[in-house]
Amino acid sequence: MTPPSPPLCLFLLLCLPLWPVPAAGGGGKWDLLLSNIGISAMHMQLLHTDRVVMFDRTNFGSSNISLPKAECVHDPDDPPSRLDCTAHSVEYDVASNSVRPLTLSTNIWCSSGAVLPDGTLVQTGGNGRGDHAVRLYKPCTNNNNNYSCNWQETTKALSQRRWYATSQILPDGRQIIVGGRGEFNYEFYPKKTAGEGSYSLPFLYQTFQSGKENNLYPFVFLNIDGNLFIFANNRAILFDHMNSKVIRTYPTLPGGDPRNYPSTGSAVLLPLKSSTVEVLVCGGAPTDSYKRAYYNRDFVEALNTCGRIAINDPDPQWVMETMPLARVMGDMLLLPDGNVLIINGAAFGTAAWELGRSPVLSPVLYYPDNQPGSRFEVQNPTSTPRMYHSSSILLRDGRVIVGGSNPHQFYNFTDVLFPTDLTLESFSPSYLDPQFGYLRPQILSPVSGFYVGYGQDVMIRFNVGSGRVVKSEIMVTMIVPAFATHSFSMNQRLLILDSWDVKEVGRYKYQLRVRMPGSGNFAPGGYYLLFVVHRDIPSEGIWIHI
Numbered sequence: 403m404t405p406p407s408p409p410l411c412l413f414l415l416l417c418l419p420l421w422p423v424p425a426a427g428g429g430g431k432w433d434l435l436l437s438n439i440g441i442s443a444m445h446m447q448l449l450h451t452d453r454v455v456m457f458d459r460t461n462f463g464s465s466n467i468s469l470p471k472a473e474c475v476h477d478p479d480d481p482p483s484r485l486d487c488t489a490h491s492v493e494y495d496v497a498s499n500s501v502r503p504l505t506l507s508t509n510i511w512c513s514s515g516a517v518l519p520d521g522t523l524v525q526t527g528g529n530g531r532g533d534h535a536v537r538l539y540k541p542c543t544n545n546n547n548n549y550s551c552n553w554q555e556t557t558k559a560l561s562q563r564r565w566y567a568t569s570q571i572l573p574d575g576r577q578i579i580v581g582g583r584g585e586f587n588y589e590f591y592p593k594k595t596a597g598e599g600s601y602s603l604p605f606l607y608q609t610f611q612s613g614k615e616n617n618l619y620p621f622v623f624l625n626i627d628g629n630l631f632i633f634a635n636n637r638a639i640l641f642d643h644m645n646s647k648v649i650r651t652y653p654t655l656p657g658g659d660p661r662n663y664p665s666t667g668s669a670v671l672l673p674l675k676s677s678t679v680e681v682l683v684c685g686g687a688p689t690d691s692y693k694r695a696y697y698n699r700d701f702v703e704a705l706n707t708c709g710r711i712a713i714n715d716p717d718p719q720w721v722m723e724t725m726p727l728a729r730v731m732g733d734m735l736l737l738p739d740g741n742v743l744i745i746n747g748a749a750f751g752t753a754a755w756e757l758g759r760s761p762v763l764s765p766v767l768y769y770p771d772n773q774p775g776s777r778f779e780v781q782n783p784t785s786t787p788r789m790y791h792s793s794s795i796l797l798r799d800g801r802v803i804v805g806g807s808n809p810h811q812f813y814n815f816t817d818v819l820f821p822t823d824l825t826l827e828s829f830s831p832s833y834l835d836p837q838f839g840y841l842r843p844q845i846l847s848p849v850s851g852f853y854v855g856y857g858q859d860v861m862i863r864f865n866v867g868s869g870r871v872v873k874s875e876i877m878v879t880m881i882v883p884a885f886a887t888h889s890f891s892m893n894q895r896l897l898i899l900d901s902w903d904v905k906e907v908g909r910y911k912y913q914l915r916v917r918m919p920g921s922g923n924f925a926p927g928g929y930y931l932l933f934v935v936h937r938d939i940p941s942e943g944i945w946i947h948i
């Protein structure tokens with residue numbers, strides 16, 4: 403709802419109470435953070451230093467940000483004489499709202515990533531001579547202009563080319579890299595032995611054949627039994643990656659339409675709070691949308707359906723729901739309050755260059771615990787289209803940052819339908835609205851960076867704005883930051899922790915006990931954001947290291 407414009411209100415004070423008050427959960431607010439970060443943020447990962455590593459591609463010419471100290475690099479795919487003196491990766495510092503250029507020379511285009519238990523970002527694959535590469539980024543908090551805090555690239559670290567593959571961090575601390583264009587297999591990083599190769603996964607071939615390639619960037623989730631739920635095209639399996647064995651095959655998603663690239667929908671593992679583990683898949687583009695858009699310039703309306711499935715049920719079935727807005731290339735993000743934000747994308751066409759139409763400017767919230775029929779809520783729109791090659795992630799303070807959008811082969815700022823976008827915006831869900839400040843918790847202890855063990859009980863101290871806590875409406879959540887690209891947030895995972903014993907321990911001070919997850923099957927080792935949520939309003943997160 404939009405309040406009437408102030409000039410209509412001659413007596414401001416009298417008018418104020420008549421202005422509609424946004425309902426709890428409605429609204430949300432957009433802000434432009436930076437008008438030019440120098441690249442179009444195709445991939446993003448938040449690190450435990452509250453810095454976000456972003457990158458684009460290396461093979462289209464110059465970006466809009468120079469490398470430091472007049473440095474130039476040679477992309478092995480370019481002619482020997484061509485040097486590139488611009489950066490294709492940047493690090494965004496949330497606190498100072500600024501970026502610094504990072505150096506990459508092999509093409510990271512349409513790659514994947516995951517953060518290792520020690521906080522190192524491992525970025526895998528890409529295109530051209532970067533398609534077998536692994537690149538490591540070790541977070542650092544020192545001086546922003548420390549150029550040695552940068553990417554380290556190894557070009558032949560993977561056994562297969564991984565372009566449009568998906569990475570998932572595993573309970574043993576390794577990551578699995580699943581699929582990629584023309585790759586019906588998976589592999590691990592780091593390797594167990596120097597010669598460890600890849601393992602075949604016929605499911606990827608089956609979903610490729612039946613769908614003419616609508617199986618790229620498969621949706622991969624770690625189940626709490628240690629197996630992987632893998633969704634490609636319109637089908638899903640539960641897969642034992644240790645023994646290379648399909649454990650169960652789920653029913654086909656009703657309607658039969660594909661949900662993976664280029665019919666790009668999105669998916670999340672809904673918040674984990676008991677043994678019920680549910681996956682939600684939303685949006686995408688109907689069968690043949692890509693062909694019709696590519697060959698006939700016929701842009702088909704996107705899908706407006708979601709399928710939800712309890713993956714450990716004895717007889718798992720998809721339950722279909724209808725979104726208020728059809729959407730292809732939407733991102734799905736888990737928010738600290740346990741709800742899901744569906745953001746970015748288009749209402750017609752598909753993913754890939756020049757094939758999307760009618761940007762969807764309004765995000766939609768999904769409330770997983772509401773009754774069917776009242777789970778979706780449309781939020782306030784942005785004015786910036788976020789089409790192909792856009793991305794979004796959650797920050798520690800509860801905001802969502804949104805960047806990228808470049809549906810062209812090059813950077814084109816004029817004379818195109820959707821110009822290359824170099825801006826960075828934030829979407830603040832309505833839980834950040836100042837009117838809820840009196841409910842908002844603030845975590846007093848432990849301090850960020852706190853090390854916890856599996857199954858450990860931790861005491862958390864906090865206060866809230868008004869000093870008054872409704873004890874029965876406290877929840878503690880823990881989120882692992884995701885690697886976001888192409889509408890899928892790899893590794894994204896939210897746990898609702900068992901918490902009890904909320905009590906007042908001083909003037910306006912409260913404490914509670916919370917139990918950490920029992921094993922790496924629930925929460926693979928690494929850095930997580932922990933939030934105290936009071937009456938649906940989350941605190942800022944603190945970093946914990948499990």
Ligand SMILES: *[C@@H]1O[C@H](CO)[C@@H](O)[C@H](O)[C@H]1NC(C)=O
Nearest residue numbers: 437438464465466813815824
């Ligand atoms: C990016 O750089 C190009 C080439 O230097 C320039 O024409 C363009 O205005 C820049 N765009 C933005 C958004 O800064």
Ligand SMILES: *[C@@H]1O[C@H](CO)[C@@H](O)[C@H](O)[C@H]1NC(C)=O
Nearest residue numbers: 540541542544545548550551
């Ligand atoms: C620069 O970063 C590197 C790598 O993170 C680190 O080892 C080094 O200590 C840093 N130097 C300074 C001056 O902060």
Ligand SMILES: *[C@@H]1O[C@H](CO)[C@@H](O)[C@H](O)[C@H]1NC(C)=O
Nearest residue numbers: 810812813814815816817818
């Ligand atoms: C986009 O940019 C490229 C490289 O600068 C140029 O060759 C191409 O003509 C541009 N496309 C349009 C539609 O302007």
